Amino acid sequence: MIKNILIISSNFTGHGHKSITESLREIFEKHNDINVHVVDGFSLGGTTLLKIGKSYGPITRSSENLWQLIWNVSSIRPALVNEFIELIIKDNFLQLLKDINPDLILSVHPNFNGSVINILENHKIKIPFITLIADLVSIYPLWADPRADYIISPTQEAKDKCVEYGVSEENIKVLGFPVRSKFYRDIQDSQEPINYNADIPLKCLIMSGGEGVGNMRKIAEILLDNFNCTVSIVAGRNTRLRNKLEQSLVERYGDKVKIYGFMENIQDLMLSSDIAFTRGSPNVMMEAIACNLPLVITGALPGQEEENPEFAEKYKLGVVCENIKNIQDTISDLLANNAEKLNQIRSSQRSYSNPNVAKNIVDFILSLD
Incomplete structure (x- = not known):
């Protein structure tokens, strides 16, 4: 029975991840028996990772070429990104699991898919892990870790990209892009x-x-x-x-x-x-x-x-x-x-x-x- 859900989001890399999280919380709150704990994944890495997360705004505002370089390098070697983040967040993440004892983990940021799955596997922790893709078409390889129990895709185009990256079609659910109710x-x-x-x-x-x-x-x-x-x-x-x-x-x-x-x-x-x-x-x-x-x-x-x-x-x-x-x-x-x-x-x-x-x-x- 799913009672405690951990959502790994981001407060500083644009506003989309936070908005998606809020749209889901609106619905979860209608279930009185469900507890939802939201954490900014970058906060799990302390000052170092928070600085990286907060750099997204200045970089995308003033240097698109630098952002493209970061994107390309991360896309070529996603395993290195996962290992780096795993190393930085491991201790705080394991403590968080002890504190809230989640029945399911939902990630809405690409940097916390493979990295978190690595930690779960290395410590033989069995908790269902779901990824919710927050992009429409041009998705990072970091979104498409085939070890996730399920990947929720906003579009058929993003699903097709996941399949290209090696994810089984059976593990991808095309459910749309969630938007907060006040926008409708x-x-x-x-x-x-x-x-x-x-x-x-x-x-x-x-x-x-x-x-x-x-x-x-x-x-x-x-x-x-x-x-x-x-x-x-x-x-x-x-x-x-x-x-x-x-x-x-x-x-x-x-x-x-x-x-x-x-x-x-x-x-x-x-x-x-x-x-x-x-x-x-x-x-x-x-x-x-x-x-x-x-x-x-x-x-x-x-x-x-x-x-x-x-x-x-x-x-x-x-x-x-x-x-x-x-x-x-x-x-x-x-x-x-x-x-x-x-x-x-x-x-x-x-x-x-x-x-x-x-x-x-x-x-x-x-x-x-």
């Missing part, structure tokens, strides 16, 4: 088409994941100079970017533009917007889709996000515009014929979106008694 727009409201009227401002939202990367200022200028619109920009944890945007845009465009930092209630902005501009962050994409908010994807981090723009276009969840010079033409095309293409995206998102993903994942986990 009332389906009745979302079915109303956007009737674009040049006299009514188009509500634009520009964001780029929790770390706030991307050329937000230029996108905002193109929108404000060429369309009747308002622009909300979420700079995430990037305080320096937020200050620069406030200085360059608010003075010029006044109340047509608003700049925000990291937000716990980002769903309010998503639900009140007509269109969103973002990089291919899987969590941001899936939350926008849950809000039935059409996407214009302006780029992607190398590595885990590389194929996400193509994924969005494949399922007609948004359009890709990686060259900022084409933003004006892209938006004009979406708004043509009374926003016909914008409304087609909204319709495709409603067909794709599934508000029961988190529940289905929890139900599957609890069925493993």
Whole structure:
């Protein structure tokens, strides 16, 4: 009987792992007999590993080339990454197991799959271990350790990648990408088409994941100079970017533009917007889709996000515009014929979106008694 569940997540490598964990906890909390303990995997490695985890934001904000190098090296030698993390977290992890005595371990971060399984095997500890992949298409080999009892995949594409890495199809469950319930727009409201009227401002939202990367200022200028619109920009944890945007845009465009930092209630902005501009962050994409908010994807981090723009276009969840010079033409095309293409995206998102993903994942986990 599964009563105690340990979730290994991350608080500092973007916000997606934490958001996924919260979406599952919402459902677990409905089961009064289930105890869930969440730990930041990087905290198990003390100061050294926490510094590595916290470096994700600065690196992805300022040096995509360095991030790609880290990704490539880790992908070539995943066993070395596992052994390094195993060595650093072993003592604290074993103590954690003694303290909470989990009946099942769920990992939502790639760095704590093979490393934790190594520790369990080396100490002959038998606890079911499940991996929940937090990326959509371009997954790390670290996600796909064939020794996991099950791997929960958000997409068929990620499942196919796991099979390439040597995971048995029988051990992979495609259950979708879990999103917190507060992001799901009332389906009745979302079915109303956007009737674009040049006299009514188009509500634009520009964001780029929790770390706030991307050329937000230029996108905002193109929108404000060429369309009747308002622009909300979420700079995430990037305080320096937020200050620069406030200085360059608010003075010029006044109340047509608003700049925000990291937000716990980002769903309010998503639900009140007509269109969103973002990089291919899987969590941001899936939350926008849950809000039935059409996407214009302006780029992607190398590595885990590389194929996400193509994924969005494949399922007609948004359009890709990686060259900022084409933003004006892209938006004009979406708004043509009374926003016909914008409304087609909204319709495709409603067909794709599934508000029961988190529940289905929890139900599957609890069925493993």
